Amino acid sequence: MILNSKIPIGDVTENGIDWLTENYSEFFTGIRDSIETIIDGLFWFLISIPIPIFIALIVLIAWYLSSKGTAAFAGIGLFLIQNMGLWEKTMETLALVGAATLITLVIGLPLGILMSKSNIAEKILRPVLDFMQTMPAFVYLIPAVYFFDLGAVPGAVATIIFAMPPIVRLTNLGIRQVPGDVIEASKSFGATSWQLLFKVQVPLAVPTIMAGLNQTIMLSLSMVVISAMIGADGLGRVVYEGITQMNMGKGFEGGLAVVILAMLLDRITQSLSAEQNVSGKAYVKNLLAKRVKNKSV
Amino acid sequence: MPKVEVNGLYKVFGSSPLQIIPLLKKGMNKATIFKKHKHNVGVNDISFTVQEGEVFVIMGFSGSGKSTLIRCLNRLIEPTGGSILIDGEDITKASTSRLREIRRKKIAMVFQNFGLLPHKTILENIAFGLEIQNISRSERNEKAAEMLKLVGLEGYENAKPAELSGGMQQRVGLARALATEADILLMDEAFSALDPLIRRDMQNELLSLQEKMKKTIIFITHDLDEALKIGDCIALMRDGEIVQTGPAEEILQNPADDYVSNFTQNVNRVEIITASSIMRRAEAIVLEKSGIRTAAHTMKELGISSIFVTDRSGVLLGIVTIDKVSGLIKKGTEALANIIDNDIQTVRPEASIDEIIPLFFQSNYPIAVIDDEGKLKGIIFKSTVLAGISGEKGECV
Incomplete structure (x- = not known):
């Protein structure tokens, strides 16, 4: 059946958003202020660490969690960023991504758990997540600006919406994948459903949840340039300026810094979801084991 | 009071399991219920006590x-x-x-x-x-x-x-x-x-x-x-x-x-059948104190060439053979104790056949079944073992 008149989906959305901004402006201001506080706090924390110490720390963390290769890459990459004069911009981006990821986790983990526990919740959430993930990210920018004005906050909000689905989905998947016999055994010893969740299901789902965290961080980074269009600061701004000024060099430098940051975060978070034999953690573990052995000998 | 007592337990899987129980009680079987009513019967009227x-x-x-x-x-x-x-x-x-x-x-x-x-x-x-x-x-x-x-x-x-x-x-x-x-x-x-x-x-x-x-x-x-x-x-x-x-x-x-x-x-069966279920009643025994002539007489009567010796309370002491008994009689001594051969194979009543069989290679005598106190409970011959394995029940004591 074909209607002659247009169903006013767009108008309804617009009116709805107008109504929300008018009636709940205080609510949105509150959210805006808290997100801003988190981003700013994170930024001042990151920027207050002296650059050499920061680089050394990241290199150590990369070695401990991932491998020597990642550690070397971290050292060279961060040195390059500093050398290009993009340190502060990188920290701004890191603060934005960090804050968005933090908020995504706080909302996404409980949603994932809820989804794993209730088939009804899964049925409701699944299309919502599909919507959040596949709706072109630019579309979020318009209401985000309506609600939260220009700047880093609407960028963070758009990022949160866009980057949340993987952590929710993979938390759900991780918990549902816990083998039935382990759950049955836990129940047979009289575990309550909370004990089952926090002593058995969530710990066993951690590798999968970490894979979700990795995805979330990567998606957040992919939003960096897009958020710059609505006034978020950071590397995105550098790239965006490069585009608008037709400055190829500037754009490439900004883009390169984003790539370095992305690869670093990816390698480090990826190692959280898998036990690696080449990591510093394994080395330290072996060292400790040897020491214990020597002592006992 | 039993530790666990299960009475008339049912488990039916499906959308309305309670309606299936009356059908089970009427005697409808699992296959029919699955075909006609789309319910799977897991446990059907089970009772037991532990x-x-x-x-x-x-x-x-x-x-x-x-x-x-x-x-x-x-x-x-x-x-x-x-x-x-x-x-x-x-x-x-x-x-x-x-x-x-x-x-x-x-x-x-x-x-x-x-x-x-x-x-x-x-x-x-x-x-x-x-x-x-x-x-x-x-x-x-x-x-x-x-x-x-x-x-x-x-x-x-x-x-x-x-x-x-x-x-x-x-x-x-x-x-x-x-x-x-x-x-x-x-x-x-x-x-x-x-x-x-x-x-x-x-x-x-x-x-x-x-x-x-x-x-x-x-x-x-x-x-x-x-x-x-x-x-x-x-x-x-x-x-x-x-x-x-x-x-x-x-x-x-x-x-x-x-x-x-x-x-x-x-x-x-070799693992399951125990000594106690295949052993024969120990008819061929002689008391230590009854002496050498009684031993000879009993062996002659039963047509056997050796006999187990016990004390008064039934504790197994050993075995004597017809050859030694005859020798002793020729010498004129009476005491049975001197010729008792205690190099015999014994097993407990709960021993399984696969434990018993190897013993026959180590001894020519029948095998004695004794309890914890050493009392003779029964005797196992090679033939009784074979009967046990083939599933024929041995004679109970």
């Missing part, structure tokens, strides 16, 4: 409903009808919190696939039942260490389950169940995932632990050899019903129907 300290084995092929049945006993699967009394308390009526309490304190379970927590160490796994009860770390670790030792896994405290072999993992499963000090153990095909040699070790270990601990054990298996070895009492299941219940030998010697006898056909 006494304290008894090992009760439920056996059947896969699909016979035995795993469903054992899960009904701690309500991992909710029964559709019937009652389950544990120490007189009907747990089908227990509230959620009471049920949790029973699972924590009274019934522990060991699983076919171990069900260990892969992210916890062996010690933490064993302590898991206690952790659930919010017992302090130091206290539960102490208890867990004790159980670890009991099952012979010292040194593996900090290993992860994946680093252990199947047999060792199941020892952990067993230790975890024992750590809660529950007096009922449910064992669901606990040894079925292990290879045959390890399985036999675990069976022996369970039996020796049981000797010390005197738990009430309900053991599920599809392996009749295993059932016969460890069960004080065995229930055979088919299509959700119990076909026959009884002690091992009764099931073996008097199968209730073709289904049971099919089952028992492949059993290795």
Whole structure:
């Protein structure tokens, strides 16, 4: 059946958003202020660490969690960023991504758990997540600006919406994948459903949840340039300026810094979801084991 | 009062299971119900009792409903009808919190696939039942260490389950169940995932632990050899019903129907038949004090060439042969004691045939069956062993 008149989906959305901004402006201001506080706090924390110490720390963390290769890459990459004069911009981006990821986790983990526990919740959430993930990210920018004005906050909000689905989905998947016999055994010893969740299901789902965290961080980074269009600061701004000024060099430098940051975060978070034999953690573990052995000998 | 008493237990899977029970009571069978009513009958009108300290084995092929049945006993699967009394308390009526309490304190379970927590160490796994009860770390670790030792896994405290072999993992499963000090153990095909040699070790270990601990054990298996070895009492299941219940030998010697006898056909009788079930009454004995002429007379009477000698209370002293007795008579001495040959092979009544057979290679005499006090209970000849293996029941004492 074909209607002659247009169903006013767009108008309804617009009116709805107008109504929300008018009636709940205080609510949105509150959210805006808290997100801003988190981003700013994170930024001042990151920027207050002296650059050499920061680089050394990241290199150590990369070695401990991932491998020597990642550690070397971290050292060279961060040195390059500093050398290009993009340190502060990188920290701004890191603060934005960090804050968005933090908020995504706080909302996404409980949603994932809820989804794993209730088939009804899964049925409701699944299309919502599909919507959040596949709706072109630019579309979020318009209401985000309506609600939260220009700047880093609407960028963070758009990022949160866009980057949340993987952590929710993979938390759900991780918990549902816990083998039935382990759950049955836990129940047979009289575990309550909370004990089952926090002593058995969530710990066993951690590798999968970490894979979700990795995805979330990567998606957040992919939003960096897009958020710059609505006034978020950071590397995105550098790239965006490069585009608008037709400055190829500037754009490439900004883009390169984003790539370095992305690869670093990816390698480090990826190692959280898998036990690696080449990591510093394994080395330290072996060292400790040897020491214990020597002592006992 | 029996430790566990199950009365008219039903479990039907499907959308409206309660409506199926009257049909089952009318005698409709599992296949018809599945075809006509789209419900699957797991457990059909099962009743049995288990006494304290008894090992009760439920056996059947896969699909016979035995795993469903054992899960009904701690309500991992909710029964559709019937009652389950544990120490007189009907747990089908227990509230959620009471049920949790029973699972924590009274019934522990060991699983076919171990069900260990892969992210916890062996010690933490064993302590898991206690952790659930919010017992302090130091206290539960102490208890867990004790159980670890009991099952012979010292040194593996900090290993992860994946680093252990199947047999060792199941020892952990067993230790975890024992750590809660529950007096009922449910064992669901606990040894079925292990290879045959390890399985036999675990069976022996369970039996020796049981000797010390005197738990009430309900053991599920599809392996009749295993059932016969460890069960004080065995229930055979088919299509959700119990076909026959009884002690091992009764099931073996008097199968209730073709289904049971099919089952028992492949059993290795050599392991199951015991000395006490095949031994002959010790007719050919002579008292030590009765002297040499009585011995000679008895042997002549029975047409045998050797005879066991006991003291007045029936304690076996040895054997004398007709040759030696004749020699002694020629010399004119009377004392039987001088010629008693005590180099004879003896077994306990519970010894199995495969333990008895090798003894015949070491001795030309019949084998004496003696009890703990050394009293002669019966005699086994080579021919009695053969009769036992072929399934003919030996003469009972």
